[in-house]
Amino acid sequence: MDREIEVGLIAVRAAARLCQAVQADMLSAGVSGVTSKQDGSPVTVADFGSQAVVNRIVGEAFPGDVIVAEEDGSVLRHADGAQLRAVTRFACEQVGAADPQTVCDWIDLGAGEPSGRFWVLDPIDGTKGFLRRGQYAIALGLIEGGRVELGFLACPLLPCGGRRGVVFASRRGHGTQAFALDGRPLGPARVAPTSDVKRAVLVESVESAHTNHAASATLREMVGTTAEPLRMDSQAKYAAVAHGQADVYLRLPNTKTPDYRENIWDHAAGVLVVEEAGGRVTDCYGRPLDWTQGRRLGKNLGVITTNGRLHERLVTVLERVLDLRGGGCRGCDEDNSEVASTTTEVI
Ligand code: AMP
Numbered sequence: 368m369d370r371e372i373e374v375g376l377i378a379v380r381a382a383a384r385l386c387q388a389v390q391a392d393m394l395s396a397g398v399s400g401v402t403s404k405q406d407g408s409p410v411t412v413a414d415f416g417s418q419a420v421v422n423r424i425v426g427e428a429f430p431g432d433v434i435v436a437e438e439d440g441s442v443l444r445h446a447d448g449a450q451l452r453a454v455t456r457f458a459c460e461q462v463g464a465a466d467p468q469t470v471c472d473w474i475d476l477g478a479g480e481p482s483g484r485f486w487v488l489d490p491i492d493g494t495k496g497f498l499r500r501g502q503y504a505i506a507l508g509l510i511e512g513g514r515v516e517l518g519f520l521a522c523p524l525l526p527c528g529g530r531r532g533v534v535f536a537s538r539r540g541h542g543t544q545a546f547a548l549d550g551r552p553l554g555p556a557r558v559a560p561t562s563d564v565k566r567a568v569l570v571e572s573v574e575s576a577h578t579n580h581a582a583s584a585t586l587r588e589m590v591g592t593t594a595e596p597l598r599m600d601s602q603a604k605y606a607a608v609a610h611g612q613a614d615v616y617l618r619l620p621n622t623k624t625p626d627y628r629e630n631i632w633d634h635a636a637g638v639l640v641v642e643e644a645g646g647r648v649t650d651c652y653g654r655p656l657d658w659t660q661g662r663r664l665g666k667n668l669g670v671i672t673t674n675g676r677l678h679e680r681l682v683t684v685l686e687r688v689l690d691l692r693g694g695g696c697r698g699c700d701e702d703n704s705e706v707a708s709t710t711t712e713v714i
């Protein structure tokens with residue numbers, strides 16, 4: 368896997384530079400380069416550019432490999448020419464000259480079907496964070512035989528070791544290594560040793576639609592955690608747990624979207640980065656994530672990530688908060704005082 372690790376790191380670092388260039392150039396110049404996808408979520412020149420660059424680098428190194436990536440290149444092919452020209456300009460800055468159709472072809476390399484060995488890419492996870500200059504991540508994983516074998520997370524704005532911007536690379540069984548954005552090794556990443564749940568620092572989504580803030584507040588009240596949760600966009604939350612900035616990342620099912628199942632590209636890289644830093648990741652029921660269900664984690668509900676030591680305890684409490692055994696979702700109500708008072712006996 369040495370070559371895969373080298374190529375994965377080169378790819379996510381190039382994509383991070385592209386995202387920084389787009390942010391500096393287009394956003395500060397007041398040119399948004401933003402359009403809406405069918406589901407209403409935003410997509411930018413940087414999402415397409417990042418996907419083009421990563422696919423180009425990975426596709427050239429491993430021509431036979433399947434890539435499953437979030438963005439659909441046909442949208443860009445049929446959009447107005449200005450957005451495609453901008454994507455082409457930024458992508459070519461990173462990987463050399465190409466015409467717009469070739470750049471679209473690179474983006475389309477990500478239309479693979481997940482099976483066997485495949486790369487999974489979120490070119491910008493947390494696009495909303497990117498747009499508000501909060502956290503975002505370039506997330507690349509390699510899945511083989513239903514297991515995540517490699518994970519790369521580039522977080523251009525995440526504070527780490529006194530500076531902003533860090534890349535994590537993990538190989539199953541070999542730990543998680545941190546790098547500066549320029550590729551300089553920063554050493555291994557380890558989760559925090561917190562074992563007192565009252566002292567646990569939680570991290571969760573900024574967007575209330577992507578999790579369940581009320582259920583998370585109930586859980587914090589039940590375990591007596593006093594610290595306010597951190598809120599950040601993207602898989603930077605996994606990175607925060609992997610390097611000990613947070614102890615727990617909760618992604619709880621939202622009652623407004625009970626049928627929502629997580630996209631594999633929103634989790635594959637982050638999960639391995641945490642596990643190889645000594646942490647644990649399961650769904651809300653404590654079940655392992657099942658990567659064999661296509662583009663979504665169809666057999667899982669929500670995600671709970673911890674430093675390992677806190678995991679079983681929190682899964683037990685979560686079961687009561689969400690009333691998973693009863694099939695309900697009691698902690699989802701905005702008024703969660705009753706849930707907190709009736710369930711304290713489990714702690
Ligand atoms: P985050 O930045 O952690 O809030 O997550 C961003 C991701 O949330 C996006 O990439 C979407 O794929 C995903 N997402 C969209 N709708 C939902 C939902 N209802 N529940 C959970 N995640 C969602």
Ligand code: MG
Pocket residue numbers: 489491492493632633
């Ligand atoms: Mg995403």
